[in-house]
Amino acid sequence: MAIATHGTASNYLQRAPSPSGLADVVDLILDKGLVIDAYVRVAVIGIELITIDARIVIASVDTYLRFAEAVNRLDLTQTEAAGLAELRDGGSDGKGKGMLEGAKKAFSGDSGEPSTKPSNKD
């Protein structure tokens, strides 16, 4: 039952045996797992702050303007080379990330705690 990382045939699939960063654990661990609610309290501060509905709202003028901005500054002469180089360089390490991924960075920033949003409660 070894779960060592192993290579894949291509370099296009990033593999990890377990979650390694804050974004991964927030995504995978935070509001999942068995809850035996009749007996057990989940005694954590801040859960409601970091399980904010992170769903993106695509249909807004702000989003449209961001897309327009991103499309306007595209350099189409570099399209294919850039796309492939990005993956060869290791893809998800932050290289080649553009403005549209800003929300993700804010959410999974490198601080000790997940970034939070002010709560409306109390």
Add this chain to the structure above:
Amino acid sequence: MAATDSAAQQRIAAGSIYVYGLTWSGRGDARGPGVADAEVKVLEHGELAAIVSGAGGGPLRAKRRDLLRHSEVLQAAYTKAPVLPFRFGTVLDSAAAVDELLAERYEELVALLQAFEGLGELRLRASFLEHAILAEIVQGDPRIAALRDATSTATGADPRRVELGEAVARTLAAKRAAAADEIVASLVGHALELQVEEPREELEVVRASFLVERRRLRKFEAAADTLATGHGGRISFDLIGPMPPHSFVSLTPGGGA
């Protein structure tokens, strides 16, 4: 979340026990350090073993280090035996309370643990690469290309820029739906269950968990690899696991009460 609100006002009493999850007695590998640097151990009840550590002191916060510890402790146990992961932050008042919990819901928990024997969760996230997908959208639609040219010097909320952005967003949504369908369809046959979540980022294509038999892991990975190669340069794929089945464990609420 009422439980969380009240927890915020409570101190965790000394002698409290943090529970990571359950595994089989004698098969688990309980290794620390655990949440808040506490030593990890097992509390056995019949065939069941709770993986626990002491949780005295202050209230628990959802910090990076402790979330990772929770995950790492479960992952270590999972290399040896099936594991039922509990939700992060599960704390019982005492070792006796843990024993009572295992006793009261023994049959149910044993059956659930048996059900996950040989299985693991794989988490897949796929996202468009911004430059590649936007170029594809511009080059694939003469109207968008024309709008792009027309707005190259426009600024602010120029209606043509809004129109351009809206057209791009619409095309992106269609491409996302098509790619997501293809990805899920290619992988679902290698899994027993799946859970697809709403994308949370603009360029995200798929965020999903798959419950996979470990003996079929290689086939699943090969299928994911084929997909990733097919979309090389256009979509990045991240696959994590196999892990304890965080997304797939559940019990009937209060079933033993």
